[in-house]
Amino acid sequence: MEILDPALQAYLDNHCDPEPEALQKINRDTYLKVLKPHMLSGHYQGRVLSMLSKMIQPKLILEIGTFTGYSAICLAEGLAEGGILHTIEVNGEFEEMLNSHFASTNVDKKIKLHIGPAEAIIADFEDTIFDLVFIDADKRNNFKYFELIIDKVRPGGLIIIDNVLWKGKVFGTEKDADTENIRKLNEQIAVNTQVEKFILPVRDGLLIIRKK
Template identity: 50%
Template sequence: MHFLSSVLENYIADNSAPEPQVLQDLRRETHIKVIQPRMLTGHYQGRVLSLLSKLISPKRILEIGTYTGYSAICLAEGLSKDGHLHTIDVNEELYGIQQKYYKLSGNEASITQHVGDALDIIPHLEEVFDLVFIDAEKKQYDAYFEAALQKCRPGSVILSDNVLWSGKVVEPVKKSDKATQVLLEYNKKLATDPRVETVLLSVRDGLTLSRVK
């Protein structure tokens, strides 16, 4: 589902900060070489992530779901001095393209890539995260959130992507559609969870911003 016309989407992008050249190149290579390129964060949402990160100026960032590294580079743009980003993905086949563009973006030393199950990796990260971005297996969103929350402090921000799920969250849900059912429960939980203050933003496919109390 497209929430806005392509004309409006283009207008929004044209009147937002420009997409850095290295990210243009990464987007192009992703579309040429990687399956399901629509999973890429993209220009507009990438600039949203970048600006949010710059406003927060995090010392430590946790990203759950790396794909080809586009969002990691955007988030890393806001790291404070000597800051660091940990990103986790199960697909080791994308490691090469990730590392290539981390280096080209100048963020190679500020990003650590972990390959494996985030729920196994997060408990062993001896960090307190100021900013978390969840964009991985939708059926595990609640588990990712709970694991990340244990590594956050009051004032930390947790971002959750794709929470509108192409508009399926407001349509009749098939019994076989587990992902939509999980996201419906997840969205309701975040809106009512006393541990966080949440607002759901209609950015691209839905982006939830939750501030830890």
Template identity: 50%
Template sequence: MKIIDKSIEAYSIEHSENEPKYLKALAKETWQKVLQPRMLSGAYQGRLLSLISKIVAPNSILEIGTYTGYSSLCLAEGLAKDGILHTIDVNEELVDMQEKHFKNSPYYQNIKTHLGDAQNIIPQIDAKFDLVFIDADKQNYSLYLDLVMPKLNPKAVILSDNVLWDGKVANPQINDEDTLALRAYNEKLITHSQLETVLLPIRDGLSISRLKD
């Protein structure tokens, strides 16, 4: 489902920052070698993730769902000096690709990868976060939110990807498990007493939530 007219989307991309060369190489390899390359954040959303991270200037970032590492590197662009990005993924088949492209970036020393179930790993990370990016299995989004809330620094920002789910969340006739989970998650964000949220209709939907003062 195309939410925005193609010509408007193309104009928007043309008038946005370009991705660095090391990200172009990562995107190219993902599309050539990995199943479901559409899961990649892509250049346009990647530049948005980078800009948000630069505005927040986080000392500590948590990413739930590394995939091939594209969004990790975009988020790392905004890290404060000596900041750390913790990124979690369950797919061990992608570890070598992640490692390769992290090494080819300026942020290799700032990225700590975690392999396994995010439900178990999040409580074990000894850190509090200024920025969180949730982009993993959709049915556990609400659980991940519950797990990260106690680990947020004041005024922390939470980014949630794929929250429009090809527009399915807005169609009451579609009720598969992922769609129902994302509908519930979107309601949880907008009604959460500790958060203020805006849902942006770009790509597959990106929510920006901020921990209230």
């Protein structure tokens, strides 16, 4: 199911900043060349991510799940001077395309791509403290990633988790494993006293978490 009425979504799209030209091309390329192109953040969610990043002006961002690079570019728009975004993609077949997509933007020098399993790469950031983390990878491991990075986020920093409404299934009657995993994630975060949190009904649901 659609979370928002399509007419409302079109209105929202038409009343935010326009999609940058480089991102328009990445959007088109994704739909032409990649399986499951709907995984792309897209125009409206991309502007939300860009705005959240600009509001806190992070020096260090971690993204778990790069896909075709759209969200990484949006988040990198808000980096403070000299800031870096580290993004992790498990699928090595995306590397050439990602490098091309990043090179087409004005933030490519601010993005460092890591190819490999997220858990192993996160372990390499042993003494790193991030200002913002975006989790948009394999959904069954969302809470594991949250646990791995919560101590690597500064007080006042943000963690954003995508797809937490799961096309409305989380508040329906579905009992499949993916839906149950996301329900469990939402419930675990809801009672976590280390953080402030709310779900933003943007696209498929963004869980916005602020570390106390």
